[in-house]
Amino acid sequence: MQTIFFENKPRIIATGTIAGPKECAGVVGKFVDKALSDDMFGESTYEKAECKMLTYAIRKAIENGGEREENIDLLISGDLLNQIISASFSARDFDFPFLGVYSACSTLSESFALSAMMVNAGYFQKIVAGTGSHFSSAERQYRYPLELGNTRPPQSQWTVTGAGSALIAKSGSSVAIMSATLGKVVDFGITDVNNMGAAMAPSACDTILNHLRDTGRKASDYDLIITGDLGALGSRILKDLTWEKGVDIQKNHVDCGEIIYNVIEDEFQGGSGAGCSAVVFNSYIYDKLRRGELKRVLLCATGALLSTVSSGQGESIPCIAHAVSIELV
């Protein structure tokens, strides 16, 4: 059994989101708390801009929840940068404890799962969980200096510039985290670091199938099954993989990476990065839950657990997906 059930129904009482100009030209533009016109956000480096976005999203979730910082018990966060410096340096700005996590682009659902566990057990009352990413800091850390102007292959995705966080508490809204399914590391031997969607799809499939098995539910019990950043190609692979296992998610599956950009110019397969599901879920999807337009969603963010060193040493890409069931109660 990989699934935990939360009988006390911990609630997502508010969210905070911020995104860059390219992201805000798309579906999330109308829903984020702050749409940046300049992705430097007034900072001198991309890394500092990424950190400032995350700090903004954390503070905004607290504010939107009508809470004060001194009442917050814990921050759970992580990001893509080496040694998760965005999260750690954000945490420095707050006077409450911090738990650092790393799960690549599945950081949002790992943070949500941990927060729900702790609130459900009564360990803490109010927890902020969130993450973010920045195209330019990710690009120069994982790939090439931007100044090189490297050509991007058609299977590649575009790291989202943005951050999103949620305030999770015992009560205060009707949006509850009802269960969490923790994923196993799945490696299908993909070595193409530009094809993250193909690498991550099998891990999403594994976690979704395990979630349905553990909960005794059908895929159609969910209004939406949301993955994090498989992109268009990865999303298609996931639909095929689940179909082969007798589970049909054709009609109710949506991938945050696939929908975040309206115009596909050089984003190719869509968005990626820890900020992708963080922005899309905490703005667009959360709004639909609050309005009752969605009643039950499975948020299954996916992460590729590689590094430049592991790929340089010839390793394939191990991936993981954690899922949380978020429901109107």
Next chain:
Amino acid sequence: MQTIFFENKPRIIATGTIAGPKECAGVVGKFVDKALSDDMFGESTYEKAECKMLTYAIRKAIENGGEREENIDLLISGDLLNQIISASFSARDFDFPFLGVYSACSTLSESFALSAMMVNAGYFQKIVAGTGSHFSSAERQYRYPLELGNTRPPQSQWTVTGAGSALIAKSGSSVAIMSATLGKVVDFGITDVNNMGAAMAPSACDTILNHLRDTGRKASDYDLIITGDLGALGSRILKDLTWEKGVDIQKNHVDCGEIIYNVIEDEFQGGSGAGCSAVVFNSYIYDKLRRGELKRVLLCATGALLSTVSSGQGESIPCIAHAVSIELV
């Protein structure tokens, strides 16, 4: 309140440890499950050797606990390498879920705290928590290529080559995790990346004082207050800082980094790295608990949350310490 109390007394039922030749010349040599004569451990790169050590420690804890891998519910792990590849690639070898964490050298106590939370709440029955590090992979990632033969300043420490993990379950031994105090990020403005002890000591002080406040205990209630890798200098600073706050830990404080190496040649202030507390606690200290020679210890591992990028951009070093109270029951 930063402290969680575990009324169901989750137990550390077994540990698994491995360490390099330099480490095994010291106090842990007689207590580790495997003493390596070659720190490459038969692998072609330092990173692969680090990962293999962690995998060994995980498997050994399960075996020493008389358990089988198919009965394990979860692995909680992280390490110092970019994108925690040692933990992720270790997790790939096991068929149970994985939660990745990052808390630099305080990863052991963060993992222990999370494991105790989940076992105490009944979410999972058997969890393995562990971490490790390798001198050579850390040196080339954080500092300089080894081939350069750079001189090390006297305030520096030596990253431990080793790994340690523990099997945490509802019952099965008399060594219990009774509470966990989650730390805040503390930054005293230290920018010298060679002086980690000075950077981390204030965070250890903060967490220890908060632990004593939350639990209503005195420092003398503990047989030992163990920090992770402050080293000789950092340990002295911690004693001074707590003394200034009216808390005397002169007699019962010990730092894993200070005691791991017998002969101080070029380790200067002693050991560091996520593997430092992982090896010392899970071998030497755990053995003393099992024998009843220690009855109550506070394990407060400390982490420096910097990266080469943050330091390169002129940032100081934010630090954190998480504490778990481990007691004979």
